[in-house]
Amino acid sequence: MVTLEKIAHLAEECRFDSMGPAASPAVLGVDAEKLSTLGEGTRHDVCASTFSPRETPLPGICHAFTQDGRCVTLFKTLYTNHCTHQCSYCTNSVNCSSKARAFSYTPEELAKITLSLYRSNYIEGLFLSSGAGRDEDRIMDKIVETARLLRQKFAFSGYIHLKILPGSARAHIQEAVELADRVSINLEAVSASHMNEMCATKNYESDILQRQRYIRDILSKASSANLPAGQTTQLVVGAAGESDEDIFERVLYEYKEIGVRRAYYSAFSPQRGTPFENRKSQPLWREHRLYQMDWLFRVYHFQPGEIRHAFNENGYLCNADPKMAIARVFMDLPLDPNTAEFRELLRVPGIGPRSAQRIVAFRKRQPIAVKAELAAMGVRIKRAAPFLKINGWRDTTLEMWQA
Amino acid sequence: MKIPEDFIYYLSLHEDCNERLLARAEGLTAGDVEVSQHLEVARIKKMVYAVMGEVHRMKAFVRLSFLGTSVLYGFFKPRHKIGEHICDHFARRNAGIIVVLGNGRESWISIFREDRIWQDHCQGLSETLERLKSALHCSEDGSNVEGLWQVYYDSQYCPERKNLVAFRRYMPRRDQEAAGIRLVQNKKNATLGEFLGESEGCTEK
Numbered sequence: 238m239v240t241l242e243k244i245a246h247l248a249e250e251c252r253f254d255s256m257g258p259a260a261s262p263a264v265l266g267v268d269a270e271k272l273s274t275l276g277e278g279t280r281h282d283v284c285a286s287t288f289s290p291r292e293t294p295l296p297g298i299c300h301a302f303t304q305d306g307r308c309v310t311l312f313k314t315l316y317t318n319h320c321t322h323q324c325s326y327c328t329n330s331v332n333c334s335s336k337a338r339a340f341s342y343t344p345e346e347l348a349k350i351t352l353s354l355y356r357s358n359y360i361e362g363l364f365l366s367s368g369a370g371r372d373e374d375r376i377m378d379k380i381v382e383t384a385r386l387l388r389q390k391f392a393f394s395g396y397i398h399l400k401i402l403p404g405s406a407r408a409h410i411q412e413a414v415e416l417a418d419r420v421s422i423n424l425e426a427v428s429a430s431h432m433n434e435m436c437a438t439k440n441y442e443s444d445i446l447q448r449q450r451y452i453r454d455i456l457s458k459a460s461s462a463n464l465p466a467g468q469t470t471q472l473v474v475g476a477a478g479e480s481d482e483d484i485f486e487r488v489l490y491e492y493k494e495i496g497v498r499r500a501y502y503s504a505f506s507p508q509r510g511t512p513f514e515n516r517k518s519q520p521l522w523r524e525h526r527l528y529q530m531d532w533l534f535r536v537y538h539f540q541p542g543e544i545r546h547a548f549n550e551n552g553y554l555c556n557a558d559p560k561m562a563i564a565r566v567f568m569d570l571p572l573d574p575n576t577a578e579f580r581e582l583l584r585v586p587g588i589g590p591r592s593a594q595r596i597v598a599f600r601k602r603q604p605i606a607v608k609a610e611l612a613a614m615g616v617r618i619k620r621a622a623p624f625l626k627i628n629g630w631r632d633t634t635l636e637m638w639q640a
Numbered sequence: 641m642k643i644p645e646d647f648i649y650y651l652s653l654h655e656d657c658n659e660r661l662l663a664r665a666e667g668l669t670a671g672d673v674e675v676s677q678h679l680e681v682a683r684i685k686k687m688v689y690a691v692m693g694e695v696h697r698m699k700a701f702v703r704l705s706f707l708g709t710s711v712l713y714g715f716f717k718p719r720h721k722i723g724e725h726i727c728d729h730f731a732r733r734n735a736g737i738i739v740v741l742g743n744g745r746e747s748w749i750s751i752f753r754e755d756r757i758w759q760d761h762c763q764g765l766s767e768t769l770e771r772l773k774s775a776l777h778c779s780e781d782g783s784n785v786e787g788l789w790q791v792y793y794d795s796q797y798c799p800e801r802k803n804l805v806a807f808r809r810y811m812p813r814r815d816q817e818a819a820g821i822r823l824v825q826n827k828k829n830a831t832l833g834e835f836l837g838e839s840e841g842c843t844e845k
Contacts, residue, residue: 239758241768244751245775247758248710248738269791276795298700299810303797304825306806313796350788356712356734357704357785506800521801591642599675613677 278315317341320368335510362396403444419466467498475519480552587620701819708778715820
């Protein structure tokens, strides 16, 4: 412990060795309508975590939640809402009849707002996307300049997620990769034909997939310090009539061939004034089931062949846990938690990676004798019991066949 | 959450921790605490989780304001003895700037400089801030970061996804009060009912 006066003296001394020339940058006079409009432009973009496995990892912290239950952890904004693309689902596209006024930030302005919000502990960093403007390369240049200002001028050590605009130059992508924790380019659709239906001005192969390959190739040659949180992507679910199985096949390609860290799903909801205004909105449970399917592949390491059993004959997931549907097909015999391997435990509905680890650790000390012990380890007994037998005793299997 | 290797540190920060519990925990490993179903060990585990949970939420929810250019301060009234820990966290995040957290009764003050933390534990927050004002000859910062944040926060809400149950689960009112915040969507247009957290007319999921 030191005295307050000593601490004040230390602060006076280190005016010259703290975070650069704008330790407390003034952000006076920001247009509230601009802030709101450009913020609204990213409402449907998802970035669920700010965890970044740097040398000293950045934690994933949610600083607030909106009343829709989603976290607000980054300053998520568009650089500009001016866009020349004709995406039929988007309120910023040229063919939207109720477009908001066009706004744009300057890199300096954006950097100062980000730093102020970060210093005051409202956010963990910046998520910067944009409309394409008249020229996507000019806008990408501004996006990169914003990130460079933050990192180099303001010595900003928070999280930065940059969106790569479709059709961006490889040189801009290279710079973005060097400055950001994560970059992403939204797939939006599952195939070129679906993309044509959603947006006639984007070429699926050259504007999107090829840019993803650029990122993959740059990363393969870059040092491990570059882009610690990797590349991600996002799809609009249900805007162009694609099935869940179509989405799954595309996502498999993304994980295996492009090496995306993860895919995000956003259920389509029609926006006023857009050509898709009268299309049916997609239920949020569809998005939720797709995330469950995604976790089965990424976290639980289910094989694609197993996951395909969760789709119905039309290629859709039903509104039930896909893990349960797969367990009903593959788990003919009940599993003894005292002898099952870790990967077998993971296949039981109601048992996740953490509870499976606890089961393995617990049984090294003493055998599992009753269900209550499993419940204390975090197992959801109601779901798991029909697939387990403890000491040769098994619950009724009736629950197995319930929805 | 996973029980960390240094769980005894978190246990020692619990408001109800005592010498006997610490002595009991000395003989345990993180793995023991994670899976043991012994009543007392389960209690230790619950206490460690409680402290870790509050630490995490305070790192997320405490808001800081500038006093001059070299002081950041915020209201903070934790249940457990985590004042120093949280203050150090914000000092490391804002190197070279004095961070003061506190409430009417006590305050914590830290600065991180040259890879070292300097800290003090003082009287109430306003008294500490007055002392800093006179020591540094500074005054309140003029920028309205809270106003900026409120506009941005409102812009992120998707009404078609309204889910107040999730909102309340992730942002418990108890933790909002401990961090001195009160999150209300569209604050300018909010009704009294919404401010009080009532769900009339809302489609909860």
